[in-house]
Structure formats: C-alpha cells, structure tokens
Amino acid sequence: MRRLMSGNAALGEAAVLSGCTHYFGYPITPQNELTEYMARRMPGAGGVFIQSESEIAAINMVLGASVAGARSMTSSSGPGMSLKQEGISYLVADELPAVIVNMMRGGPGMGNISAAQSDYFQATRGGGHGDYRTVVLAPGSVQELTEVVPLAFDLADKYRNPVIILGDGMLGQMMEPVDFDGLVRPPDYDKSWALTGARGRPAQAIYSLIFDTKLQEEHNWKLQRKFRLIEQNEVRYETYLADDAEMIVVAYGIGARVAKGAIKRLRQEDLKVGMIRPITLWPFPTKALQEMAKTVSDFFVFEMSAGQMVEDVRLALEGKGHIHFYGRPGGVIPMPVELYRIISRHYYQAHAGGKRKKP
C-alpha cells in the first residue's frame, strides 16, 4: 500500500521493518521527523527509543546496544555528525555493526538547515581518527530508502562495520508516495561475539586498545582486508540514458534528482547526455566510470558542495576523461533549468570543432 511519507519517517519505518530494535538520537534539523517517528513507533514495536543528552552519548549507546547484539541506529545532521565521529571510529575498531544516518545540511559550522552535500569527505574518508572506512549509501528518493535501509543493516551485520546513510535535508523532509511491500528484513547473522555474560562459555572482551604495535598493525591489516572485500562486492550505482551518451553527469542523492531534470531537457534538444548515480559513495563505482571512459570523453560532476566527490571521479578516471564541475555549496538547491544551462554550455564547448578527443 502506498503512503505519503516524509523521507525521515519512511527511513524510520524501514529501519523498524529491517529489525532495528534500538534507536538513540538527539534532535537536530533537518532530521527531527526521524527521531520523532522512532519515539512514537519503537515502544509499540517492542523496541527501545532514548533521546540522548548529546550525539556523543547517542553513538555510544548505539555502540553498547551493538556490543550486546542488537540492531541499532542513530541519526543526525552535519554538526551532530561531527560529534559522532569519535564513536564511529570505535565502532570500526571494535568491528561492531551500526547504522548512522546523516541528513546533510549547509555548513561549515552551524551553517543552515537547508539541504546540502557538504559532508561527503567526512562520510567517505572515515571521518574520525584512525585509518578506516565506513560503507556510505546515498539514496535518491523516499522510495529508495526502503531498499537502502535494509541494505545498510545487512551490510553492517555482514561485515561488522558501521554503515552511513547519507541523505540531505530535502530527502529527509520532502514527502513522497512510498510502499514497504518489497522490503525484506535482512537475515540474522551469527553474533557469538556479542557480550551476553559468560554463561556456558568463556568470558570474552571487545576492545580497541592494542599496545603492541605489531598486533595493532595486524588488526589494521585485518580491517583493510575487509574494506577490500567490500570494495569488490558491494559497489552499487544506477545509470540513466548512458548507453549513447557523449557526456556523463556524475551526481548522487538529491543532486542526481536535479540532474535528471536537467538531462531530460538536454535530451529534448538531442544533446547526448546521460548519468551515473553512485548509490554507494564508498565503495565508489570506480570500475563503472573506467568502463564508461572507454567510450565517453566528458564527465560532468554536479554536487551541492564546492566539490568533494569530484576528487573520487578524478581518482577513478586517472586522466582518461575530461572532467567538468559545477557545485552549489551552502545549502543552495539549484533548479534543473540552471543545471541544464550550465551542462549545455559545457557540452557545446566540449564539442566545438568537431569530434571530441580523449585527453
């Protein structure tokens, strides 16, 4: 049954249906509807909701719940995500599953409460201290949350690593029709590592303090092997009108929705522009871009930031494509027509003087 729901509320419902039993959060706009939804929904679902005293406390409650074997989640926006980074680093080090939602807003500092994509670096580079990665999922619609949320809980349990859902203020607060009919609760994984009390088994411990540098190095390599496995197996992306495209737009989340509108207009004028929309920002769809670069010469990166994902596009293409960039930082959400004008200018300039050469 289709229902009209905000992205934040739909995310909460999808989490409950995915087996999330413990939610801990602190109010911050533009994700409050999620916290409020969980406050209403969790008690009836047999789960636990706690409004924590801070984002730091929330992420550490998540860590505790995860230590005890539960599927747990917290959510926030930019400033609160900065506070959670300490806990995320510990979750990775302790190899604990958790799902963390960031409905991005304009920054830096207090910034504003409009939609932005300015926390890409923070999400995809680890964000906290130490040498680590988190899986980052970037849904583009309210309906897609019903796919991304169970996937987040599944990947978190499967790899015993925190997963970030990177949305933005617009995705969180806009209402769209959504149904949960296709949502399948992720399977339960073996959690014999969880702390339940040493009953019928030896005592066990979960910690990240490893004084012996050689052992700490081995723990790091173990994490890195896991990250390589995730890179091999978990890349997800979507393409749009890419087959005959001469210019590929690279955009994610709500930015990709704006870009799609622009591409529709461009196609009406027979400009061969398509799109690749990374759904996993880490692992980044590097190979897909490299494949495209065999036939496409120009890549146009659009982000609602001053340019962060564009660095991953550069790294992926390794010079094998012309890279164009347009960004609007600070919480500005451009209209498709604005992006249409910019892309078309770049397209005509790229194709002036006949067939475009590869760099």
Place this chain on the structure above:
Amino acid sequence: MKTVYARPKLLKEAHFHYCPGCGHGIINRLLMEVIEEMDLQGDAICVAPAGCGMLLYNYFEIDVVEAAHGRGAAVATGIKRVRPQNLVFSYQGDGDLAAIGTAEGFHAANRGENITVIFVNNGVYGMTGGQMAPTTLLDQVTTTTPTGRDAGLAGHPVRICEVFSVLDGTSYLERVAVNKPAAVVKARKAITKAFQRQIDGAGFSLVEILSPCPVNWKMGPLEACQWIDEVMVKQFPLGVFKEVPC
C-alpha cells in the same frame, strides 16, 4: 590447614600492571569477589574505561567491553537496554566520570538507568602521568598544577556523590575508600549493595572509591593511605549519600 583467604576464581592469574601501592588492584579483586559470591559471573558485563582501569579484560573472567574515554555510562546504557536481565556496570576514573564524561554519567543517573558505576577517585590522571583531575584537591601539586591547584585558575574539586544525590533518578550513592582493612570491608559491602539494588531493579547506583595513587602523589604507599584519612576525606567525606528505599 584451613584456607582463610584465596584469590577469587574470577580474577585471572595475571600480573596487574598497576603501580606499587595503587588501589585499583584491591578494587578489581573486590569486584570479582562480590560477583563470585553473588554468583553473577554469567550475567555480569563490565564497561572498562580509558585510564588506569582500561586493561580490566586482562584480569576479569567476565565479559568486558572497553568504552571511549568518558563514555562508559552511555555504553552501559546501550547494553542494559538490550539485556535488562544482565548485571551491567561501568568502571570509571575521576577524569573519565567527572570531566570528559560528566554529561554521560549525569544523564544516565538522571534517567535512572538500572546500571552501576564504580567510580575510582584518586585525585589525579594516573595513566597519563599525574596531571590535575577534576577531583584534585586545592593546593595539590600535579604536573599541570606545578604550584598547587588554584581555585581561581582551575576551579574546585568535583564531588560526584553530592552532585548526583540531587538527581531524582539516582537510587544509591555511597563513598568509600580502600586505604585500610576496615575501609576495604565497607567498600566490599557497598559494591554488594549496589549490585543487589541493580538486580532488584532499583535504578542507578554508584560507589565512589577513594583510592591511593602513591606514584603520582609522590608518596610512599603507607603515607598515601594515611593521606586519604588525614586530608582527602575532608573534601570527600565517606558515607551513604543516598539510599532510596526499594
């Protein structure tokens, strides 16, 4: 021959890393004695801190998770909310609970989380080499108060039991010491009572333990134990600060 005392079975046969004369070893042993006596080995989950107590999992034959500095009460909250039938306690030092983790401890107490905090107050940051703690006494010399703690510059020693006693969520708060045999017996009783109250579902309990740190106090072990009685208890009086009937 009659055995009058033996190492508790739950205390692993490991060498403590604690300095000579340190109180942590006594407190570690007391905790394992009490858990053994109450037959809670299969239920207990300990949240270890950052600081001198961070290697508890090397000594305790119970489940242990290590929390980030100051976050013990929040981690314990998460565990307890998943497993309310387990005995969940955090072990925290003065820097951990009374400085960097005050918010987490205060609000866990205020929510009346049914957990126990074992709060080790030795008046200094031991592991990092003897810097000022929130509980350092006025005029006490530490590496970051080289001329003694000056209230105008560094504030006053924080009294956690007194502060927490005004929170409606707290159920049992007692300050004890481990500087002499009679005090150790009282500390043991306080820990037992705190754990029993958690089992009875009474809510948040905390046992503050004044503990000697001779190395960072620049004293001999005996002198350090005497200093607790002669100086430290004036700022941190011993006793029960709250005991809500349950």
